[in-house]
Amino acid sequence: MVVEKVMKRDGRIVPFDEGRIKWAIKRAMLEVGVRDEELLDKVVKDVVDRINELYDGQVPNIENIQDIVELELMRNGLFDVAKAYIIYRKKKAEIREEKRKILNKEKLDDIDKRFSINALRVLASRYLIKNEEGKIIESPKELFERVALLSVIPDLLYDERVFSKEGGFEQDLSNLVYYRELLDEYDKKLSIGRFKLNKYHFERLLNLYEELAQKGHMKVSIDEFVKMIESGEFDNYEDEVEEYFRLMTSQVFMPNSPALINSGRPLGMLSACFVVPIEDDMESIMKAAHDVAIIQKMGGGTGLNFSKLRPEGDLVGTTTGAASGPISFMHLIDAVSDVIKQGGVRRGANMGILEVWHPDIEKFIHAKEKNTGTNVLSNFNISVGLWEDFWEAIKEGKKYPLVNPRTGKKKKEINPKTLFEELAFMAWSKADPGVIFFDIINRRNVLEEAKGGKIRATNPCGEEPLYDYExxxxxxxxxxxxxxxxxxxxxxxxxxxxxxxxxxxxxxxxxxxxxxxxxxxxxxxxxxxxxxxxxxxxxxxxxxxxxxxxxxxxxxxxxxxxxxxxxxxxxxxxxxxxxxxxxxxxxxxxxxxxxxxxxxxxxxxxxxxxxxxxxxxxxxxxGVRNAMVTTCPPTGSVSMIADTSSGIEPIFALVYKKSVTVGEFYYVDPVFEAELKKRGLYTDEILQKISDNYGSVQGLEEIPEDMQRVFVTSMDIHWLDHILAQAEIQLWLTDSASKTINMPNDATVEDVKAAYLLAYKLGCKGVTVYRDGSLSVQVYSVEGEKKQRVKAKPSKYAVEILKKVVENEPWLERFINVNAIINGTNGKNGNAAEKNNKQSLTLNISLSVPQKAKEEAKKGVCPVCGAPTVFESGCEVCKACGWSKCVIS
Incomplete structure (x- = not known):
């Protein structure tokens, strides 16, 4: 008889799948460079025949089948393949054991098995529910069920049996008090098919019912609605819950971190991005500090535009004293964030914005210059808000007025080119401030009339321009x-x-x-x-x-x-x-x-x-239900859960060493690993070589040219191409994109200036430049420190775009030396733009990191595991444990 069923390790009986045997043998054959489809088919047939012979319609277990595979490989003379299969089998057993330890459970379910050890570590460290002793008491399956279930609750309330879009219905809401007092009794009492609502799901359901009923949209009373759930009238929505559960557990999509953490739990906050207004009076300032504290306590990040605050030294009418200025109040918000730990290790994240016309703009640009042990503004990303008039002043060589926001009067005039130089230098030196192009953000702003003004702030990573309290x-x-x-x-x-x-x-x-x-x-x-x-x-x-x-x-x-x-x-x-x-x-x-x-x-x-x-x-x-619909956020830990590359970024390394409790091993990008094995190139020696080469395959003779062309890392890509990628993606987003413009350590301030202007001209809504090593003296791929990295060159297509931009606006030649950018000498030998502008106050900057900066550097180390961090999507992240400075990811 033919074997039709097999017993899995957890005792479940599932259909026998010959395809899984074939895939396991093929993987082992590829591991040792054997590519023979006929031989593969023969071995699979031998294995299946032997299973049927030995078990004759009975139910073998997985271990029995794996023993037979080993034996048949050796019978066919494939001793190297058998060895590879045995090693792989042993490795899988070790992986299962490691997963059990991470999840604090004896048996793994199907969902646990889908996620890598990396993904489970991230889930365990931040997302799974723990008890008071810090032990995990929730499985990944239970997490994704509570997230999926919450997301379908609105479907019940918008069901045409209970919801009227036109409205006009009145309901007695007094009974809502009764249900809210009985939340504990309703914990796991109601269900949608197989999915049971916990008390926090039920609490959100009651809240939405009340909101819709107050607007006259509810056709039925709350009692009738609850009875409909109890009688299973909404069980058809089980398929909707199952679909969201499937999409998440298949790693097809992931919500932002607060939604994973808080869905179906007491805090209940699902948003990551907020903007808090701050006006020029003490009540508003302290209200902003309060609001930031509440938002960050619940796991969100905040953006604040400080431009309405009067400048330092300005008159304070009530006391006839002198104002301390916006930067002093940034320190207040920073201190608030500092005492609110998120998840025990993550501090509050803020975006601090000052618009370029503010009298304190020069102090703001240098606000993070003294990066000493006190970690000045360590909970802030800072960005200069730029408007079109600033670029016009640079273009025309005019002075630029700085205006007191309290009086609306010009306080002084500055040389905009000098300010631009200072801005570029600080970004080159400290990766802060970034820049936000408010005229581009508002160019297609369909909400300007409805909201009575322009957008003037973003969330901490810049991909969400938001109005006050949005x-x-x-x-x-x-x-x-x-x-x-x-x-x-x-x-x-x-x-x-x-x-x-x-x-x-x-x-x-x-x-x-x-x-x-x-x-x-x-x-x-x-x-x-x-x-x-x-x-x-x-x-x-x-x-x-x-x-x-x-x-x-x-x-x-x-x-x-x-x-x-x-x-x-x-x-x-x-x-x-x-x-x-x-x-x-x-x-x-x-x-x-x-x-x-x-x-x-x-x-x-x-x-x-x-x-x-x-x-x-x-x-x-x-009409449309949503005013804006798309953005590209950072996805540090979220993409690690999905076992994929982060956001819209290139990967930072194809191979790198990772330290764990039992020692060190090489982490290899899974797609790259599969390609190496497919071509018979996968060896420990080649992994070592790639790791030594900063995790890059560029310039390695063992790697074929077509692979070197496709498998590029963030530092293999020229900064010009990084900007072009952001610009191409920005074209079709309703909001913005979080992306890092990576530059090598020897990039110059001239490169940064050119990058800013090109990003602006290509339609980006903001830009974050990161020069390798500017946040830390420690390079992530430490093995490659003694080896010269292959220099990234701009692509032909990017060069075409660069030339076109400068040809269209010749004044840009004062800042953008096309030939120098192409040949990698921009700003390194004193270019024409610098020579032709001797009257301007050009800064004299050395190309290497000054010793003082090295001594002051305190960043670049993960606060959780101590591993070096990397910078991607405008955010500092740890590839070792999944920690991210960004609350979204």
Missing amino acids: SCNLASINLAKFVKYNENGAYFDWDEYAEVIQKVAKYLDNAIDVNKFPLPEIDYSTKLTRRIGVGMMGLADALFKLGIAYNSKEGYDFMRKATEYLTFYAYKYSVEAAKKRGTFPLYEKSAYPKGELPIEGFYHKEIWNLPWDELVEEIKKY
């Missing part, structure tokens, strides 16, 4: 999961991607309704616009799988198309939701009814891949 929920889709294979090789499944985008958009829209916002002002402002942020991660891995170089025209075309799909199909969901649930409240006052969209790509029909004109007609007819 917040945003974010989630990232793993692009690598949509790369499929057929007889012609790898391809990207655009149709499945479009479907998932709409599901993730719905997840985020629902999250607004069940979000427990930290302040009433945030609840109100967020629901006026219902902003969501569908984002991407796994870009680098997707390109690896497709055989496309990140820094190539083909790569940029893919980025642009992937982002266009992201926004188009997020809008598709939003239109459908508007039909059933209503538009965002400010829709009629926005520019949407006029046919405008907040995306630059829409205004360039020549680059369309999708029918945007049809979409706009749908929006004009039905």
